[in-house]
Every structure is written in structure tokens, then in C-alpha cells.
Amino acid sequence: MNTHPIIETRQLTKTYGGTPRVDQVNLKVQQGEIFGFLGPNGAGKTTTLKMLLGLVQPTQGTVKLFGQELRSHRLEILNRTGSLIESPSYYGHLTGLENLKVMQRLRSLPAKNIDKVLQIVRLDNHRHKPAGQYSLGMKQRLGLAMALLAFPSLLILDEPTNGLDPAGIGEIRELIKSLPAQYDMTIVVSSHLLSEIEQTATSVGIISDGKLLFQGAMAQLQAQNRAAVHFRIDDPARAVRILSEHGYRPIMQEQQLVFSAMPDSEVARVNEILVSGQIAVSRIVESRKSLEDIFLDLTGKERSL
CATH class of the missing domain: 3.30.70 (Alpha-Beta Plaits)
Incomplete structure (x- = not known):
């Protein structure tokens, strides 16, 4: 049994031009959680998630994933991690299927994973359509399919419902909720949509102006909800x-x-x-x-x- 947190940061800080965008953040995310990372736009959510993935170097502090230092075991860690940060990346002239094949070959993954993720994100019937012709919701689901392709132990999603209509938001929400039990995943999902975190997450962190103001089980946060x-x-x-x-x-x-x-x-x-x-x-x-x-x-x- 894994005794380490899946994610652990200590004094994680990122400064731009002398101003801290992320300020001494200590995160802990346990296995099997859906961790809701909540904060207004510009609070430091995306910068924090990028540091968890090694896309941005911290000014100060450390990142551990799966009990290992990211700095020393980056490739090994990222092989167990899937992510969708900001807007999904894809080749517009290629079909959804072809985009996934490119990713599958780059990562040397089993070809059967492609069919599986297309079904999971409900793009199976649109696999032969050019991705550039996808609706915003379909593009978001394609990005999610790419993040899921390796069936990672850790899935990091930055504002996955951004720009979606209510039906699309509901679909992504239900999908996220189903993943930990079905595929033994730990999920970090950031949002500024408070209702989405409330309906999805099992634990939550609240960040504002780069500072982590609260971290704990959703039930702990709701316990502050005194009548x-x-x-x-x-x-x-x-x-x-x-x-x-x-x-x-x-x-x-x-x-x-x-x-x-x-x-x-x-x-x-x-x-x-x-x-x-x-x-x-x-x-x-x-x-x-x-x-x-x-x-x-x-x-x-x-x-x-």
C-alpha cells in the first residue's frame, strides 16, 4: 500500500518580476482523491499545476509526485501522469483518431488504448472527423482523451469545463467522478466554478493571490457551513x-x-x-x-x- 501522498509540495513558490504568483504553497493529495483546486482567475492555479508537471521551474520549494522528487525522477513520474493544461493541443488537419495515433506512437502505448479512450470521452462516432471541425466541447474531450491515453495513475486537469455549455460541463463532471473507481486514478482538477468543485471533488484546496488558504476534505470545508x-x-x-x-x-x-x-x-x-x-x-x-x-x-x- 502506498504510504506517500501522490502529490506533496513544500514551500512551493514562483516569482515573476519580484512578485510571487505562487507563495509558499504546501499541497498534499492522497491516492484516489479527486482534489479540487479552487480559486479566482489569476490566483496561481495554472502556475502551480505547471510546476507539478515540470513545465515551470519553481523559484523556491520542492515537488514530490509518487513519493519521488520531480527534479530527479521527471521522466519516470511523467510516464505515470496525464494532463490537460489550459487549452487542448491538437493538429487541426488530422482527425481525432489520427491525433490520438500520433500521441500513442510518441509514447509507445498499446494501440487498443485509442479505442478505449474514444469510448470513454464519447468521441467514438467522430473519430474520422478533422479535429479542426470539432466543437469546443469535442476539442476539450479530445484533449481529455489524450491525457487519458496512458491510463495514468495521476490526472491533472486545468479548468477542463472552460467554455463548455451546461450539458458539456455535466458530461465532463460525470466522467471525472467515474475515473478514480474505474481506473484507480488520482485526479487534480482546477476550477473557478465553485459549484463544479462542490459537486465533483472529495477534497479541496483554495488558493487566492498565490497563497493556499484552505486544504482538506470537502466534508471539512462544509463543516464550516454552520447554520x-x-x-x-x-x-x-x-x-x-x-x-x-x-x-x-x-x-x-x-x-x-x-x-x-x-x-x-x-x-x-x-x-x-x-x-x-x-x-x-x-x-x-x-x-x-x-x-x-x-x-x-x-x-x-x-x-x-
Whole structure:
């Protein structure tokens, strides 16, 4: 059994013109995970992934894949790794099948892998069509087929749903979710689409301005999603004074009082106190933060990422 993380970085840093684009990032990705690498555009996601693949040299820090230093075992490591970084590369005048044959011969892979990956990415019926005539979604799937051709132990995908329509996004999402169990793959998928990471990943890292702000299981992140109870009332200032006499310390937000999660009996007790104090309660709502809200709390970024 593999006791090493599949990916481990220490103090990984990349500086351009004196400004760190990636700033002392310590990543750990375990075998079999779908690791969602989340952050707004320009946060440092692509630069980090390029350093994991040896496409960009770190200014500082180390990268280990499969327990080995990338610097010392690059060829061996990359033979076990598939990737789709930024936009897919292909020869537009060649068919999808011919593009895959070029890759298969370059990497000395079994020819049978071509048919298999074409079926996996649902391009089997378009294998003889020139890649230059593919739709954006088909080009993305061709890039994914190339990344899968060696059936790698580690698959690194940078914004794989970029530019796709909702149906295409759903297809890629379901494909990614199926790969770890079917082919024993570990997957790193970067995105600025919060809903995609929430629906796909088993663990997550959040990066902003080059700094890793959170890393852990998706359940850990969602555990920060504590419920809050909102009372909409007509006189918040007087309500706070009344409730303080009974030991309650709510937060006042405009016409609302906000309490941390509490049982129904406690909600009923607060409501009773307010009504007895001649405070009109027009609404009681329990709310939870979405992954997007947690992301915004961590990064301070605006919603339009």
C-alpha cells in the first residue's frame, strides 16, 4: 500500500518580476482523491499545476509526485501522469483518431488504448472527423482523451469545463467522478466554478493571490457551513436590549437578529420573548452558507470570479 501522498509540495513558490504568483504553497493529495483546486482567475492555479508537471521551474520549494522528487525522477513520474493544461493541443488537419495515433506512437502505448479512450470521452462516432471541425466541447474531450491515453495513475486537469455549455460541463463532471473507481486514478482538477468543485471533488484546496488558504476534505470545508437563525423584526435595537436580559447575544444586521444554530425549542423561546416584549416578528429563517459563501469569506473576492 502506498504510504506517500501522490502529490506533496513544500514551500512551493514562483516569482515573476519580484512578485510571487505562487507563495509558499504546501499541497498534499492522497491516492484516489479527486482534489479540487479552487480559486479566482489569476490566483496561481495554472502556475502551480505547471510546476507539478515540470513545465515551470519553481523559484523556491520542492515537488514530490509518487513519493519521488520531480527534479530527479521527471521522466519516470511523467510516464505515470496525464494532463490537460489550459487549452487542448491538437493538429487541426488530422482527425481525432489520427491525433490520438500520433500521441500513442510518441509514447509507445498499446494501440487498443485509442479505442478505449474514444469510448470513454464519447468521441467514438467522430473519430474520422478533422479535429479542426470539432466543437469546443469535442476539442476539450479530445484533449481529455489524450491525457487519458496512458491510463495514468495521476490526472491533472486545468479548468477542463472552460467554455463548455451546461450539458458539456455535466458530461465532463460525470466522467471525472467515474475515473478514480474505474481506473484507480488520482485526479487534480482546477476550477473557478465553485459549484463544479462542490459537486465533483472529495477534497479541496483554495488558493487566492498565490497563497493556499484552505486544504482538506470537502466534508471539512462544509463543516464550516454552520447554520444561522435569522429573526426579521420591526425594532432590532429594542429587541437586543430585551434579549440581553435573558442572556442572549444576537448579531444585529439591519432589520434582522442573527443567532448561531440552536434547537427548535430555543428558537421558540426567543420568539416568545420577543412577542412578549411587543416586538413584531415577521419571519424566522434558518440559513447555511454554500461553498461559494465560504470561499468568499476566505478570499474576500467578489462573486463574479
